[in-house]
Structures are given as structure tokens and as C-alpha cells.
Amino acid sequence: MLNMSFALPTLTVSQMFGQKTIRPLTAATLCGITFIKDRLIAIDSIKGHLLEIDPTSDNSKILNPHQVKEFTDVTGIAVWEDSLWVSRENSVYLCKLNALGLEHFVTLPYPADGVAVWETTVYVSCQRLGYILVYDRETRKEITRFYAPGVGIENLTVNQEMLWICDRTEQSVYAMDRATGELQFSVLTPFECPTGIAIHKNGETGEESIYVAYASEEPYIRDNPNADPSHELTFRDRTFIHPLHYHYQPDKRYALSNGYLIEMSYAEEIAPLDEVYLPDVEWRIALPSETERQKVKHVEPIGIPFTEEVIEGQRVAVFKFDSLAPGERHIFGWKALVEVRGIKYRITPRDVEDIPELSPELQTRYLVDDDDLAMDTTIVRRAAREAIGSETNVLRKMHSIRNYVYDQLSYGIKPYIDTPDIVLERGVGSCGEYVGVLLALSRLNGIPCRTVGRYKCPPHSDFIGVPLQPDFNHVWLEFYVPNFGWLPMESNPDDVGEGGPYPTRFFMGLCWYHIEIGKGITFETVTSQGTRLTKEDIPIGDLAINHIRFTILKELPPF
Incomplete structure (x- = not known):
């Protein structure tokens, strides 16, 4: 008889915080999360379960076994002293932690997405309004409102100085001054669809750690014995909580993340x-x-x-x-x-109002048609004028060009790359064709640009040690701003909806899975007897x- 008794290695609470991905076994869609000291509280929006999760073991228990219906469709939660705050549909409610009987606080004209509380101040995010509303807890009156920093559904948490905002569409966390609404910096999250955010404070050291909840669907191959063939593609819920690491360098105007x-x-x-x-x-x-x-x-x-x-x-x-x-x-x-x-840069149009002229080298190298950009064609020149209108600020010009290209094109894979004039006329482009159009319009408007990139690692960071193959190569670009240098911008991934608004997650930002290879030079070349082979000779x-x-x-x- 085999002796099956053995001890599994466990992490202490102090070892867990900042290191472990938390995956509650029964959860379907985790949205709002919060900490009560070392207790992690989360809402499963689909099931209505208010969960207390053990971060060291992933074990969880339902705190509201008799109020599941009342907590279904809750998206944001917050705790202040002995009160629990929740956002559900168009309203915000509060209740005592030991009773969970919801009391109405305020109703918005549109869905209330997230809620955060600090002393007598209550913050409520609303994507449809485009604002974060700030209320006085005692009077229940709106004090002020801040512009929402992103375009997606946002959830909130708050500490002494900062209001922290996670945005599902932007794949970002924003740090905002909670008193003024001024955006300090933002970071890209390592996974898509961040749905909740919370701060844990170490009781011994006083150090604070940020945790982010994620919820989405993932495709997988299901073995269906009743089908022939038995393997079929389907989807399942994927939700977990992961620590967010960041390092903000204000002098360099960027923040690094996981x-x-x-x-x-x-x-x-x-x-x-x-x-x-x-x-x-x-x-x-x-x-x-x-x-x-x-x-x-x-x-x-x-x-x-x-x-x-x-x-x-x-x-x-x-x-x-x-x-x-x-x-x-x-x-x-x-x-x-x-x-x-x-990496995510935080540079505003105001920062680039008084910048020096471009050097002759940059003008000669990066404002010319050196890669079949069709910059002398009527359709490309007209697009370059229409893209910026009367704008003169270099950062706004670049943003306008990006949005114009997104309005004109939709994404599609092709075996070869056409020139920007053909792409604009067709209205469909691959990542390389998006880059070509962006290069042409930017250079015609006096903004130096260059192609970078080459590959993205498949973004499956939980597949540690598993060989991964990308389906395609990938290119994006960098544009140059005097005093700040080369700034990254994705080609097409932010073109996520017809007519916008478009997220800016990859406007001056790249996620961990972007692999930068040979910036500003050709990725691969072949020479024979000193003569470079071209596509017309023999394609590689x-x-x-x-x-x-x-x-x-x-x-x-x-x-």
C-alpha cells in the first residue's frame, strides 16, 4: 500500500504578496477586488459571489450565501472602515460588512463601472459619461468630476495620494492625483482585459503592492466524443489576479511594468x-x-x-x-x-510646444520616400493634408494621423505588401501596410518615422518553459520628437472599433511581448560577391x- 501523505510547499503571506498569480477555482469573471488587511475580497460578477480568497492557496469562500441575487452584476467594490461599497448597473450602494444589506447611495444616468472610497470622498467611474465622478459621502452630492483617462470600462482603487484606474480596453493602469485629477503616469498591464484593481499594504513594512484582476474568454480545443472529428474549437472563462509591478522614471517620462x-x-x-x-x-x-x-x-x-x-x-x-x-x-x-x-511614455502636447528644429541628418534620412511609400501620389498627399487639418503640434499631428489611418483602413493579412496609395484606395491593410501609410503621411507632415519591430512573443506568459511559435512576423514604428527622441507606436492593434474612439495603449507604449530587433535597419539581407540581392533578384x-x-x-x- 502506497503512503500518500506528503506536505505541499506553501508560501507565507509575506512571500506571496508581489509574487503569486491567484486563481480561485470556481470564479468565472472577477471584477472589483479589494483588501481588508491581508484578506482579499473579490466579486464574481456573473455568479454574484462575494468571495474571500486565500492568496496563498487560491481557496475561497462565499461571504454572501443568502444575497447572491443582490450582488449579481456588481462590477466594482471598495471597503472603508466597516462599510462595503459596490457599483451595480446605474447605482452605487453601501452596506455593513457584517450584514451585507445594500443601502442606496447614488444613481447615475448610465452604468456605474467602478467605485473607490477614501475617508469622506467617493469616486465613481462611468465610461458612458467619460468621467470619474467625485462625491461627498455625507451629503451624497457631486463635488467635481475628472476626465476618464482611457476609452474603456474602468475600475478604481485609491490610497493616500493617488487614484488608481484600470481600463479594460486600454490594457493599462493609470495613476491620477486624487485631489486634482491630474494624470501622473500610466503603465501597461501584462495581460489583456484588466477588470479590477486593489492595493495591499504590508502591515509590517508599510509597503504597498498593486494587484489587478483580469477576466476574458480563451479559446481551447475540446475533445467531444459525440462529434467526428472529435476535436472542436470552443471558449471558456479565464479569470485570475496578478501583481502589477511598475517603475516610474519622471525624468525620462516613462514607466516600466511587468x-x-x-x-x-x-x-x-x-x-x-x-x-x-x-x-x-x-x-x-x-x-x-x-x-x-x-x-x-x-x-x-x-x-x-x-x-x-x-x-x-x-x-x-x-x-x-x-x-x-x-x-x-x-x-x-x-x-x-x-x-x-x-513601457509607456507620458508626454503631453504641452511638453512639445517649444521644440527645436529637426537636424539636417534627420530630415535627409527620415522625411524622404526611401521604401516605396508613394509619397508623390495624389491620394497619399491628399491623405496627408486631411489627416492633420490645421494642427501644428507634433504630438497631436501624430495622434491625428494615427486616427485618420484607423478610420480609413481595416486589418487584413496579405502575402505581400502594397504601396500606401494602393492600400488607401483598397481600405484594407496588413501591419506592414499600416506602417507604410503611417510612414508616408507622417513624413509628408514633417515627422521623422522609421520601421521597427519584427516579432511578438505569443502573449502566453503562464506557459513558462513551453516552446511558443508566433503565427506571423510583426512591425510597428517609431516617430521622433526633438528633446525626447524616438517614441514607439503600434501599427494596427489599437484599431479596435469602427470610427473610434481608439485606445492609446500602444501610442508611445509597448507591452512585454514586443521584441525589438534591428531598430532603424533592415532585418535581413543577403549579398553575393558584395552585391545585395533584391526581391527582383531572389527573394529571401x-x-x-x-x-x-x-x-x-x-x-x-x-x-
Whole structure:
């Protein structure tokens, strides 16, 4: 008989906070969350369960077994002293923690999404109004209102100085001065659809940690014995709570957030569609870049050795062959260990009112048509004028150009990239075509831009140690603002709705899964006898098959 008694390793409460992802077993959609000392309280909006969750074990119990109906569709919760506050439909309610009989506080004309309380001040978020409403607890009268920082449904928590706001659509957490409503900074969350936010204060050290709840649906393959074939695609609820780490650098105008140690491999397999002979071949592949949010820890060759060159400040691997002959096969590439984090810049139009003129080098390099941008065509020039109207501020111009392109285009994958004039006329574009249109319109309006990117790690950060393959390569861009430098902007992922408003999560921001490779230079080139091969000669895709693999090794520790 086997002895099955053994002790599972457990974390202490102090070890848990800031480290562990919390996954309550029965929860379907966690929205509002809050802490009462070390007790984690959460609302499951679909089931109406007010849960007390043990952060060390994920065990949970229902605090409102007789009031489930009253708590169904509650989206936000907050605790102040012995009172629980909830937002449900168009109203905010409060009750005693030991009784849970809801008392009406205020009703809005539209749904009340989130609620936070500090002393006698009550904060209520309302996406439909576009404001965070501020009430006096005693009089129940509105004191003031702050502009909502994002475009999605927002939930709230508050501490001594800051109102913290998580936005589902923006995939962001905002830090706002709770007295003035002035936005201090924002960070990108490591997962999509943040639905709740809470602050835990360590009773021993006084340190505060931020936790964020997430809720969405995930696709999975279900084995259905009654179907033929038995495997079918379906969806299931996915909800959990995860610590949010951030580091704000006000002097550099950006904040970093959660990151991961990732192993990325890029390899080419020589497999020509038509056998060719190429003498004296040098095959160059850009290496991951060193940036504010990305640190390269190690690089090693795959298959055959390479030498390194530095091109315009970027590391490039150079593979040399005496020749590539018919029937000859090779595998070659690189494997890199990189630390990547989310980054979000906080620069306002007021910050760029008095900026110096562009240098001649920037004008010569980044305001010209050097990549089939069709900048001399009528349709592109007209679009460049329409995009900005009478705007003169560089940041507003860039934002207007982005929104104009999102209005004109919808996303679609194609096997090749057309020029911006064709893309604008067609109205559908891939990420590379979005970038081409954005480059053309920005450069015509005097804003230096360049293509960056190349790949995104599949955003499955809970698949630690599992090899992951991206479905496509990906490109985005950077635009240059004097005094601030190059700022990132995604190509198409923020184009999420017809006619806007569009989120700005990736306007001056990138999440941890963006891998920056060869910023400002061509990712991959092949030369034969010193002459670079072009698409008209032999496309690289006709010579070799690329293989890309990511492995997420661990989450990076807090800052």
C-alpha cells in the first residue's frame, strides 16, 4: 500500500504578496477586488459571489450565501472602515460588512463601472459619461468630476495620494492625483482585459503592492466524443489576479511594468524553391536591440558560427559561405536571452510646444520616400493634408494621423505588401501596410518615422518553459520628437472599433511581448560577391524557410 501523505510547499503571506498569480477555482469573471488587511475580497460578477480568497492557496469562500441575487452584476467594490461599497448597473450602494444589506447611495444616468472610497470622498467611474465622478459621502452630492483617462470600462482603487484606474480596453493602469485629477503616469498591464484593481499594504513594512484582476474568454480545443472529428474549437472563462509591478522614471517620462526573461531563437533553413548557385555569400540577420525596456543578456549561434557587425548602432550577425550550390543545405541563426518589460511614455502636447528644429541628418534620412511609400501620389498627399487639418503640434499631428489611418483602413493579412496609395484606395491593410501609410503621411507632415519591430512573443506568459511559435512576423514604428527622441507606436492593434474612439495603449507604449530587433535597419539581407540581392533578384523567402521560437523562462522580479 502506497503512503500518500506528503506536505505541499506553501508560501507565507509575506512571500506571496508581489509574487503569486491567484486563481480561485470556481470564479468565472472577477471584477472589483479589494483588501481588508491581508484578506482579499473579490466579486464574481456573473455568479454574484462575494468571495474571500486565500492568496496563498487560491481557496475561497462565499461571504454572501443568502444575497447572491443582490450582488449579481456588481462590477466594482471598495471597503472603508466597516462599510462595503459596490457599483451595480446605474447605482452605487453601501452596506455593513457584517450584514451585507445594500443601502442606496447614488444613481447615475448610465452604468456605474467602478467605485473607490477614501475617508469622506467617493469616486465613481462611468465610461458612458467619460468621467470619474467625485462625491461627498455625507451629503451624497457631486463635488467635481475628472476626465476618464482611457476609452474603456474602468475600475478604481485609491490610497493616500493617488487614484488608481484600470481600463479594460486600454490594457493599462493609470495613476491620477486624487485631489486634482491630474494624470501622473500610466503603465501597461501584462495581460489583456484588466477588470479590477486593489492595493495591499504590508502591515509590517508599510509597503504597498498593486494587484489587478483580469477576466476574458480563451479559446481551447475540446475533445467531444459525440462529434467526428472529435476535436472542436470552443471558449471558456479565464479569470485570475496578478501583481502589477511598475517603475516610474519622471525624468525620462516613462514607466516600466511587468517583464519576463525570454529565450528567442531565429534560424534559417536553406530550402530554395529553385536551385541556384550563389558565390561568396554573406547573410546578415539583425540581433535583438538594447533599449530602455529590453536588455540582451546572451547571444549564441545556431547551426554555424557568425561574426558580428554594428550597423548604425545595431548588432548584426553575419554568416559567411564560400558559395551556396544546388542541393546544398544549411541551418543557421541565433539564440538570444532577453529581458523584456512593458513601457509607456507620458508626454503631453504641452511638453512639445517649444521644440527645436529637426537636424539636417534627420530630415535627409527620415522625411524622404526611401521604401516605396508613394509619397508623390495624389491620394497619399491628399491623405496627408486631411489627416492633420490645421494642427501644428507634433504630438497631436501624430495622434491625428494615427486616427485618420484607423478610420480609413481595416486589418487584413496579405502575402505581400502594397504601396500606401494602393492600400488607401483598397481600405484594407496588413501591419506592414499600416506602417507604410503611417510612414508616408507622417513624413509628408514633417515627422521623422522609421520601421521597427519584427516579432511578438505569443502573449502566453503562464506557459513558462513551453516552446511558443508566433503565427506571423510583426512591425510597428517609431516617430521622433526633438528633446525626447524616438517614441514607439503600434501599427494596427489599437484599431479596435469602427470610427473610434481608439485606445492609446500602444501610442508611445509597448507591452512585454514586443521584441525589438534591428531598430532603424533592415532585418535581413543577403549579398553575393558584395552585391545585395533584391526581391527582383531572389527573394529571401525563395531561398530559405525561417523558424522562430520563443520560450518564456520566468517572470522578472519586482523593481
